[in-house]
Amino acid sequence: MPERPYFVHPTAIVDEPCEIGAGTKIWHFCHILAGARVGANCVLGQNVLVASQVVVGDGCKIQNNVSLYTGVTLEDFVFCGPSCVFTNVINPRAEINRRAEYMPTLVRRGATIGANATIICGATIGRYAFIGAGAVVHGDVPDYALILGVPGQRRGWMSRHGYRLPEPDSNAVMRCPGSGWRYRLAGPDTVRCMDWDEDAALDVER
Secondary structure (H helix, E strand, O other): OOOOOOEEOOOOEEOOOOEEOOOOEEOOOOEEOOOOEEOOOOEEOOOOEEOOOOEEOOOOEEOOOOEEOOOEEEOOOOEEOOOOEEOOOOOOEOOEOOHHHOOOEEEOOOOEEOOOOEEOOOOEEOOOOEEOOOOEEOOOEOOOEEEEOOOOEEEEEEOOOOOEOOOOOOOOEEEOOOOOOEEEEEEOOEEEEOOEEOOOOEEOOO
16 A cells, blocks of 8 residues: 555544545544545644535644534635634534535635634635634634634734734835735725735735
8 A cells, every 4th residue: 555645643533535635744533534625734633523525725734622514614724723613503403403504614715713713604714814712703704804802803904924914004004013015905894915916826026
């Protein structure tokens, strides 16, 4: 049998058939169900569940005790903090089978979900959004938004490099204190990076 191009700890369970990309590391007590897709160069910490039909992009980091249930899709480079929670039914009852009513949740490229945060199903988390630890999110989150509290509310904007952006200047521009990249406030719920092409996912030469 050829050597697998990814690592699976001896205590983990990987059901077949599923797809796992090269360079991915699956650690203690994880369970990958048949029909799941996990991209390349991901890290799945201890006790992570990836259910059937879940899609995980490349370069994702999923910390301990996270369950990705059917209906969840993570794009590339998503960070899921320890014990964050995803749901897939809006009104669960133990007596009623609602498998036909799973609602999708999409976490877009580069977003961060903080430790113990809860994402109620049916939401789209925008690119490079940052959900703070313990926040509860019910509804869509714009790109680059910083969401804090219960219920989660936007409390500012975050840069692609993970720094909180300052208040916009007179030209509606915010500069990342870590990278120096510029972000423009294009509307009350719209921020665009001036030094990054989000659609092409390529650095813009400066």
